Amino acid sequence: xxxxxxxxxxxxxxxxxxxxxxxxxxxxxxxxxxxxxxxxxxxxxxxxxxxxxxxxxxxxxxxxxxxxxxxxxxxxxxxxxxxxxxxxxxxxxxxxxxxxxxxxxxx
Amino acid sequence: xxxxxxxxxxxxxxxxxxxxxxxxxxxxxxxxxxxxxxxxxxxxxxxxxxxxxxxxxxxxxxxxxxxxxxxxxxxxxxxxxxxxxxxxxxxxxxxxxxxxxxxxxxxxxxxxxxxxxxxx
Numbered sequence: 001x002x003x004x005x006x007x008x009x010x011x012x013x014x015x016x017x018x019x020x021x022x023x024x025x026x027x028x029x030x031x032x033x034x035x036x037x038x039x040x041x042x043x044x045x046x047x048x049x050x051x052x053x054x055x056x057x058x059x060x061x062x063x064x065x066x067x068x069x070x071x072x073x074x075x076x077x078x079x080x081x082x083x084x085x086x087x088x089x090x091x092x093x094x095x096x097x098x099x100x101x102x103x104x105x106x107x
Numbered sequence: 108x109x110x111x112x113x114x115x116x117x118x119x120x121x122x123x124x125x126x127x128x129x130x131x132x133x134x135x136x137x138x139x140x141x142x143x144x145x146x147x148x149x150x151x152x153x154x155x156x157x158x159x160x161x162x163x164x165x166x167x168x169x170x171x172x173x174x175x176x177x178x179x180x181x182x183x184x185x186x187x188x189x190x191x192x193x194x195x196x197x198x199x200x201x202x203x204x205x206x207x208x209x210x211x212x213x214x215x216x217x218x219x220x221x222x223x224x225x226x227x
Contacts, residue, residue, distance in 0.1 A: 001169060034213040036152075043202065043217035044152065087152055091212045094166035096142075096154040 002027050002090050006099035012107040017078045021102045023071040023088035032092035035064055035073045038101075039084045047086075048073060075104070109133040109216045111203045116221030123193050123225070129186040129203030129218060136179055137161075140206035141186045142214055143177060145199035145223075155201070156188065160209035171197075193225045 003026040013019050023033065031051035036044040046055045048064035051071055061076045075082055083106055088099040115127040127143070143155040156167045156177040165177055176189040186203055200222050204214035 032212070036214075038152070043219065044214070046207075046213055046215055049207065049213055085151075089152075089154070089213065094157065094164075094211065095168050096157060096211070098152045098154060101151040 001095055002029060002092065002097055004088055004090055004097050004099040006086075006088060006102050008102060009100065010103040010105060012105045013078050014107045015078055015080060017107075019075045019078055019082075019104055021073045021075075021086055021088075021104075023066075023073070023099050025069045025071075025090055025092075027092075028068045029090045029092035031067045032090055033064075033066070033071050034089045034091065035062075036087045036089065037082075037084045038087065044087065078104075080106075109205060111205060111216060111218035113201065113203050113218045113221040116201060116223045118224045118226065119193050120227055121193060121195055121225055124189070124191045125193065125223060127188040127190065127201055127203075127221060127223070129188075131184045131186065131203075131205070134205065135181075136184050136186060136205075137181050138209065140209055140211040141177075141179065142204045142206060142211075143186075143188045144202045144204055144214060144217075145197075146202070146220075147196075147199040150199075153199070157206075157211050158186075159211060164210070190223070193223075195225050197223060198225050199223060 035048040038044040142157040200220040203218040205216040
């Protein structure tokens with residue numbers, strides 16, 4: 001199975017900051033990577049698909065990059081609505097796997 | 108509008124069984140891959156099982172393989188998860204999710220979830 005790791009596990013940031021989250025796969029997954037945002041009590045929402053594709057309706061302040069084993073999610077000009085937990089997920093092969101999540105908290 | 112409504116969550120004893128259902132509307136489940144994803148209280152997301160649009164491809168997380176069975180009913184436009192030999196670590200909210208495509212890529216639309224509690 002492909003294992004996904006994320007760093008950091010949590011980050012404290014201020015409104016207006018730039019935040020970068022890293023996701024690493026244990027085996028190469030090409031660009032079969034999705035980023036989700038989840039707020040407390042809510043279901044996950046797709047932000048980025050295919051490593052760098054911006055999902056419709058998602059702010060352009062979110063961007064993704066990477067291929068193979070190393071990926072990043074970048075949030076620019078952090079807004080109050082962005083404080084949430086972010087997960088990466090690989091779909092290169094079954095079983096699909098999620099990263100453990102990165103919680104973005106208010107500093 | 109895509110809607111997914113899960114049901115069947117309950118309190119079950121270790122070693123017991125439950126069957127989760129997911130009623131889909133606004134689309135045909137025959138046209139998309141479908142998934143079950145769970146989230147234990149205060150924990151992260153765990154993909155549980157997925158089924159491709161035409162059902163020949165099915166897979167499970169190692170943690171549930173041999174105990175859980177995913178299936179679909181085209182006539183009812185519904186997805187199911189048969190959960191046998193339940194363990195305390197299966198306690199979680201179980202979400203039904205619709206894929207973006209037919210063969211499995213990402214979980215685009217989610218139900219609100221159904222809570223499964225396994226405890227004696």
